[in-house]
Amino acid sequence: MGKLYLVPTPIGNLEDMTLRAITVLQQADLILAEDTRTSGKLLKHFEISTPMQSHHMHNEHKTVPAIVARIQGGETVALISDAGTPAISDPGFLLVRACVQEGVTVDCLPGATAFVPALVNSGLPNDRFVFEGFLPVKKGRQTRLLTLTEETRTMVFYESPHKLVKTLGQFVEYFGGERPASVSREVSKLHEETIRGTLSDVLQHFEQHPPKGELVVVVGGKK
Incomplete structure (x- = not known):
């Protein structure tokens, strides 16, 4: 075989x-x-x-x-x-x-994946975390967000550039604007960068600087 x-x-x-x-x-x-x-x-x-x-x-x-x-x-x-x-x-x-x-x-085989470098670079606790990938686009999205409001582990998400601002806005609504977060863009590429701060800070940044490329969002859990 x-x-x-x-x-x-x-x-x-x-x-x-x-x-x-x-x-x-x-x-x-x-x-x-x-x-x-x-x-x-x-x-x-x-x-x-x-x-x-x-x-x-x-x-x-x-x-x-x-x-x-x-x-x-x-x-x-x-x-x-x-x-x-x-x-x-x-x-x-x-x-x-x-x-x-x-x-x-x-x-x-072990090898490249975007969320591990983004999680480590975030500066948020990574001894316990939950990988959520892409959130549901429509059906089930609100239910998932409501469930995650009680999550105490660091949360990791994938998101596309044209949906990032909307998603960050929903995170502010459900998790609170003071929740620590980071967004890593273009991991392992030429223009790689990580933006850190509160959810409100990060949202404001990307409202003023529309993102490009692949994105990983890391959000601190509920304390």
Whole structure:
């Protein structure tokens, strides 16, 4: 029987790619990529010629059984996302679950992910934290925020640039403007920066300076 590898890819700086990740991708029989065009550039940079197949949120429900069958038949399959660690706010969970259920070996390599550097850089307590990823866009959003008002651990969120100000405004409304927070932008990229302060401070900053790039929001828990 083969094996499924989950391989983290750089979220910014290409030097964040590990030697082990390169080796696994070179030796795999198949690479599953969220976007083959994006991943094609990465593979070309590291001179990796392994065949690729598209695997994303719109087709993973249909493709999982066939992929599991290929691994059971002896193939080694590597899953990558556009950036970061697969299955962390990216496709991957369904395939991992199916492999586990079928007794297929799964090996996730350590590597790049945006929320860990952002959490550490925030200066907020990180001995206990909760990763919330992207909040629900509509249905369930208010319920989730109400639940989190009682959360005592540091909270970590992903957010897109065009929704950040609205989300920070909701955080001020539900958590209070004096709650400590930080927003890390473009982690591991050329224009990386972290803005720290109270939620009100951070909101005011991004109202005056519209954000660009990938964002991680870290909010202190209730005391």
